[in-house]
Amino acid sequence: MIGARIKEERERLKLTLSEFAVIAGAGKRTLSDWEKGTTYPTALQLSALNTVGVDVTYIVTGQRSQAAITPEEQVMLDAYRKLPEENKKRLMVLALTGVDISSSDEKKKGKANTKVSIKGDNNTGNIATGNIKLRK
Structure with missing residues (x-):
């Protein structure tokens, strides 16, 4: 094993x-x-x-650790932690929905106001308005 x-x-x-x-x-x-x-x-x-x-x-x-990440993931995490809050929100939207809310066209279309629900993690929120609930 x-x-x-x-x-x-x-x-x-x-x-x-x-x-x-x-x-x-x-x-x-x-x-x-x-x-x-x-x-x-x-x-x-x-x-x-x-x-x-x-x-x-x-x-x-035999149990996966939540802390185990690749070196590339660690670089991304370190960079993310240094970002201003507004950029963190934009990155979160992009990662979870594929929508780049920094584009004014996306905001006009209403895509920036996407409600996100991650299957299995019980994480929800309106990311565009900053109402994010990420549960551990």
């Missing part, structure tokens, strides 16, 4: 056996053994893998 999840995480991050092994401070053969389930990484090796976005909680427990 753990071996299959290690391989799944490596493939999710689009890393080769060699790249993954170097990050973990292990040999390619060792990583192959991990993926087969014949041996397992140490806590120190799992910690090293965590630094590149490996969901260590998932590897160990």
